[in-house]
Amino acid sequence: MVQEPAIPLYEEVVDGFNKLLSGPTAAVAGPRAESNSLRRAREAAFGRFRERGFPSIKDEDWRYTQIARFLKDKYDLSGTFDQDQSALADKAEIPSLDSYRIVLVNGTWQRNASRGVPPSGLLLLTTAEAKQDPVFAHYFEQRTGDHHFTALNAALFTDGIFIRVDANAVPDRPLHIVHVYTADRNLLVQPRHVVIVNRNAALTVIESVVSGSPPDGPRILVNSVAEIMVEQDAQLEHILIQTAGQSTRLIQHTTVRQKRQSLYNNFTVTLPGSELVRNELHVRMEEEYSESHLYGLYLTGGRQLVDNHTLVDHQKPSCQSNELYKGVLLDQSTGIFNGKIYVHKDAQKTNAFQQNNNLVIGDKATIDSKPQLEIFADDVKCSHGSTVGQFSEEALFYLRSRGIGEQTAKGLLINAFAFDVTEKIRTPALRSHINHLIGDHIPAVNS
Amino acid sequence: MLIIKNLHAEVEEKEILKGIDLSVNAGEVHAIMGPNGSGKSSLASVLAGRKNFHVTRGEVIFKGKNLLDSAPEDRAREGLFLAFQYPMEIPGVSNINFLKTAIAEIRAHRNLPPLEAKEFLRMSREKQKLVEFDAQLVNRSLNEGFSGGEKKRNEIFQLAMLEPELAILDETDSGLDIDALRIVSKGVNKLRSDKNAFIIITHYQRLLEYIVPDYVHVLYDGRIVKSGTKELAMELEEKGYDWLKEEARGKETRERATI
Numbered sequence: 060m061v062q063e064p065a066i067p068l069y070e071e072v073v074d075g076f077n078k079l080l081s082g083p084t085a086a087v088a089g090p091r092a093e094s095n096s097l098r099r100a101r102e103a104a105f106g107r108f109r110e111r112g113f114p115s116i117k118d119e120d121w122r123y124t125q126i127a128r129f130l131k132d133k134y135d136l137s138g139t140f141d142q143d144q145s146a147l148a149d150k151a152e153i154p155s156l157d158s159y160r161i162v163l164v165n166g167t168w169q170r171n172a173s174r175g176v177p178p179s180g181l182l183l184l185t186t187a188e189a190k191q192d193p194v195f196a197h198y199f200e201q202r203t204g205d206h207h208f209t210a211l212n213a214a215l216f217t218d219g220i221f222i223r224v225d226a227n228a229v230p231d232r233p234l235h236i237v238h239v240y241t242a243d244r245n246l247l248v249q250p251r252h253v254v255i256v257n258r259n260a261a262l263t264v265i266e267s268v269v270s271g272s273p274p275d276g277p278r279i280l281v282n283s284v285a286e287i288m289v290e291q292d293a294q295l296e297h298i299l300i301q302t303a304g305q306s307t308r309l310i311q312h313t314t315v316r317q318k319r320q321s322l323y324n325n326f327t328v329t330l331p332g333s334e335l336v337r338n339e340l341h342v343r344m345e346e347e348y349s350e351s352h353l354y355g356l357y358l359t360g361g362r363q364l365v366d367n368h369t370l371v372d373h374q375k376p377s378c379q380s381n382e383l384y385k386g387v388l389l390d391q392s393t394g395i396f397n398g399k400i401y402v403h404k405d406a407q408k409t410n411a412f413q414q415n416n417n418l419v420i421g422d423k424a425t426i427d428s429k430p431q432l433e434i435f436a437d438d439v440k441c442s443h444g445s446t447v448g449q450f451s452e453e454a455l456f457y458l459r460s461r462g463i464g465e466q467t468a469k470g471l472l473i474n475a476f477a478f479d480v481t482e483k484i485r486t487p488a489l490r491s492h493i494n495h496l497i498g499d500h501i502p503a504v505n506s
Numbered sequence: 507m508l509i510i511k512n513l514h515a516e517v518e519e520k521e522i523l524k525g526i527d528l529s530v531n532a533g534e535v536h537a538i539m540g541p542n543g544s545g546k547s548s549l550a551s552v553l554a555g556r557k558n559f560h561v562t563r564g565e566v567i568f569k570g571k572n573l574l575d576s577a578p579e580d581r582a583r584e585g586l587f588l589a590f591q592y593p594m595e596i597p598g599v600s601n602i603n604f605l606k607t608a609i610a611e612i613r614a615h616r617n618l619p620p621l622e623a624k625e626f627l628r629m630s631r632e633k634q635k636l637v638e639f640d641a642q643l644v645n646r647s648l649n650e651g652f653s654g655g656e657k658k659r660n661e662i663f664q665l666a667m668l669e670p671e672l673a674i675l676d677e678t679d680s681g682l683d684i685d686a687l688r689i690v691s692k693g694v695n696k697l698r699s700d701k702n703a704f705i706i707i708t709h710y711q712r713l714l715e716y717i718v719p720d721y722v723h724v725l726y727d728g729r730i731v732k733s734g735t736k737e738l739a740m741e742l743e744e745k746g747y748d749w750l751k752e753e754a755r756g757k758e759t760r761e762r763a764t765i
């Protein structure tokens with residue numbers, strides 16, 4: 060398919076890619092002396108992107124997410140800054156959380172902004188370093204799926220973070236990664252991250268996404284790809300908190316590959332801010348007895364569009380997945396939930412559950428909720444459910460009849476609605492941080 | 507304290523209250539009895555400010571002010587309390603946090619300083635004891651999974667915590683076992699003073715043996731058709747409502763005949 064001319068960004072990325080290939084003087088930073096195989100991978104990926112172009116509403120997966128209007132601006136492909144922007148990471152402060160914190164500004168690790176003692180058993184590299192390392196290079200050369208944006212990322216990614224936990228290592232505190240996005244001109248940032256949790260290791264990763272530019276400032280389009288390997292008997296607790304500001308547009312694709320008897324827990328929390336959020340989370344259960352819990356909480360506001368697409372891919376028998384996404388939609392915001400569960404023919408004894416509940420509060424807020432189950436094995440337990448509701452007038456009246464004002468009562472009910480998700484967060488400091496973030500957007504709650 | 511004058515109210519365009527007159531003074535306990543569907547809970551709902559009830563005529567004065575103009579929360583902050591016939595379950599809102607919030611907002615409304623955490627805790631313990639309310643229940647989600655009797659006790663626990671001037675108890679005795687009935691009554695009697703008043707809606711004379719009312723009213727078809735003292739309750743227990751229904755109907759026909 061040839062891209063419609065209406066998207067100038069298409070020309071820019073073609074141009075950017077040509078420059079990237081033509082050598083180290085390119086506007087895009089970092090591709091010095093890449094291996095031939097990586098170059099070939101980039102070319103192949105770019106070929107795939109050229110075939111597909113940017114998605115339009117004609118693509119089933121983008122039907123409700125009109126991306127075109129976010130691609131109209133002119134974006135710069137180079138995101139370097141003269142000044143240090145890492146102080147913006149303070150916006151992601153989680154009070155009384157004992158963690159090792161690292162800061163990435165527009166995808167590049169700012170080593171001087173790290174805080175705390177790095178836990179043992181943890182290797183951290185920049186993607187720019189790791190892709191040059193013969194041992195790790197293959198992670199950046201493999202196909203990252205056939206999606207529009209992942210192909211573009213595979214072709215043009217520059218930096219990011221590479222994390223590896225040694226076998227049997229259990230770092231004693233969480234790794235807190237703060238992603239700062241900030242720009243003095245419109246910017247397209249394409250970070251690429253890799254996380255490997257080796258056999259029998261366990262890690263908690265908290266990712267916070269914050270931004271610097273004012274609401275009406277330069278736009279930042281983030282097309283981020285993360286690949287996560289959870290090896291046999293390993294465990295990863297993965298929390299993502301998106302609180303970036305309005306001028307950011309986040310498109311983020313995470314693929315998780317789970318080996319035998321591994322555990323992967325994901326919490327995706329999105330708050331009012333970024334005008335576009337598209338979270339694509341794919342969990343591939345590639346070996347038996349693996350287990351995964353996916354929890355989502357989206358509180359959307361303003362004219363925000365928040366789209367969560369998840370895929371749980373049960374490839375092998377005796378795996379368990381459990382998914383609960385809850386949405387609270389304020390103002391004129393739009394929410395989209397698309398949850399796909401795919402159970403392969405081989406994957407007998409699969410347990411797969413999915414639930415999506417929504418509380419639509421804004422008069423003009425909308426939600427599209429779509430569960431998608433494709434089951435090809437016969438001995439499975441699968442269920443899904445989806446609800447869209449408003450405040451219970453009865454519950455509101457009960458609270459108000461005890462002297463609680465309407466706003467506070469609504470706040471209590473929103474917190475109660477979110478509780479099913481927040482109660483699952485095991486770290487108390489993190490749980491109360493998230494409750495506060497929710498409260499910040501429902502003014503009466505924190506008083 | 508409370509003056510109800512010729513109160514008419516409808517729900518879903520159906521008239522439920524058809525002209526109620528009632529005065530309650532500080533220090534008094536009024537019992538309201540009457541057959542199912544006669545409008546007792548509706549009266550309580552109108553007083554508490556439930557949305558779907560529309561007052562079409564009449565007025566209600568509470569502590570010298572028009573009650574019907576104010577929001578449900580303001581009525582509560584001014585000292586009105588309704589113990590619900592069917593208390594809501596609200597999963598995810600903890601009982602104790604709910605009470606803390608309620609007390610904070612009520613105190614703010616009355617220009618009182620916030621209650622210290624320690625003082626709140628002390629008070630909560632004291633009132634739990636008064637109504638023998640299980641400490642475990644206090645920390646659970648509001649009424650979630652509570653038994654029928656536990657929900658009713660929770661209403662009385664809330665009443666004790668909020669110390670209202672006018673408390674309306676809508677069939678708080680239904681669903682209580684004999685011990686609970688005694689405990690709840692004891693609690694109410696302890697809370698009784700010459701500064702507050704109670705309206706007790708009940709079907710059973712038994713409760714009125716524990717909480718002795720100053721007045722008993724019978725509500726039938728949206729009107730108070732008879733008022734008396736505690737002896738009226740005993741008479742009702744014995745004779746049922748039929749004689750009153752007939753009286754009421756007779757009166758209505760006579761009224762029509764005179765028009």
Ligand SMILES: Nc1ncnc2c1ncn2[C@@H]1O[C@H](COP(=O)(O)OP(=O)(O)OP(=O)(O)O)[C@@H](O)[C@H]1O
Binds near residue numbers: 522543548549591
């Ligand atoms: N929301 C509503 N919609 C329609 N009708 C209603 C509603 N609420 C109450 N009613 C009607 O109003 C009438 C009075 O009901 P109410 O609950 O006040 O009776 P009650 O005297 O409390 O009865 P009970 O002794 O059974 O509790 C009934 O006919 C009832 O069906």
Ligand SMILES: [Mg+2]
Binds near residue numbers: 548
């Ligand atoms: Mg009733």
